[in-house]
Structures are given as structure tokens and as C-alpha cells.
Amino acid sequence: MGETLYFAYGSNLSFEQMARRCPQSRYVGRARLQGYQFQINERGYANVVERPGLFVEGLCYRLNPEDEARLDRAEGVPNAYVKEGKNVEFFPAQAALLGRTVTDLIQEPTPINQNQQRDQSREGEEVLAMVYLSTRYVTPGPPWDEYIIRMEQGLQQALRLGVSSDYVDSEVRPVLKIGKGVRADRVTSPVSSMNRK
Secondary structure, eight states: OEEEEEOOOGGGGGGHHHHHHTOOOOEEEEEEEEEEEEEEESSSSSSEEEEEEEEEEEEEEOHHHHHHHHHHHHTTTTTTTTEEEEEEEEEOOOOOOOOHHHHHHHHHHOOOOOHHHHHHTTTEEEEEEEEEEEESSBOOOOOHHHHHHHHHHHHHHHHHHTTTTIIIIIGGGGSSOOOOOOHHHHHOOOOHTTOOO
């Protein structure tokens, strides 16, 4: 079986988290999902909901079947999230990052050419990507405190890779300002909440 192109918009923006969940995944570029809006839903995790005229920015990874199955479990498919194929506007990664696993990239970081990332914003191509989204939990709500930390780590990475600061500052960070506390299972089992979106 071939690989799946995966569009990440939540805490999986982080190479470190992706390396834990999907060690063979490869960062291949960034993308924009048109007609959707970023939200934190009532479960306290990231989601995207249909909103004409808006868009969600994120990063794209190539997943082999084994890593995709691991990620399905981490995301709670099919209860918390479902998987859907969506057309995204794709911007390939710079050559130095392309084809390397996220595990390699966090062990031997490659300098990121910010100018090249900005230049790519004019040359997106439409491709089909797999997106995790919740159709069951679509009511806005505050994020869990630990999720804010994971999101911020991922956003720092995404900004370095060319995700726009305007998008992050206007669409994502406003909903991360106030957390709803610590999950009860987080207190008793720190690992369990890390295995969710």
C-alpha cells in the first residue's frame, strides 16, 4: 500500500509529537484548507468546521500504513474524529527538509530558509489530503491546559515553516487564551492525554 498525505492543523503541527506518534512520517510541506475554520471544540481539542470564505493553515506529512494506523488510534477514530479526504492548496517543503522523517529532523535540525518559504506562498497546487475532523463535536469550547502547551509548541514550529503569523494570531491563538483546567485522567495518568489530538 502507498503512503497517505496528511494535513495537520492541531498539536500534530509539532515534529516532536509526530515523531512520538508516527516515527516514520515525513514532513513534505504546508497547506491551506479552504472553506473551513479552526476551532477548539467542547472536548477541548482542535477541530475544523465548514465556514465559507475562511481557511485553515497547517503542515503536511506523508504517512505509511503503520503510522497512519497509529495516528488513527491516537486521534480516537471513529469516535472522536473521522477521516475525510479534502482538497488543499499545497506548498512543497524546501529541498533540505523533503523526504526526511520527522525523527531525523528533530535529531539533526536543518536550517529553514524563510525566504524560500515565503516565495512558495505564490505557487500552491491543489492536492487531496487526509484530514481528521469531528462531525460529532462541533460546539466551540475552551482547550485543556496541557493542550494549549502542545498547540503552542506546534505553532512555533509551523510559523518557522511558513504558516502565516496573521492566520495564527487571528484564528488560532485567540481560542487558546483561556484553558479549562487539567483533565482528571491527566492527573492520574499523564500518558493518556498525550494520546489524543
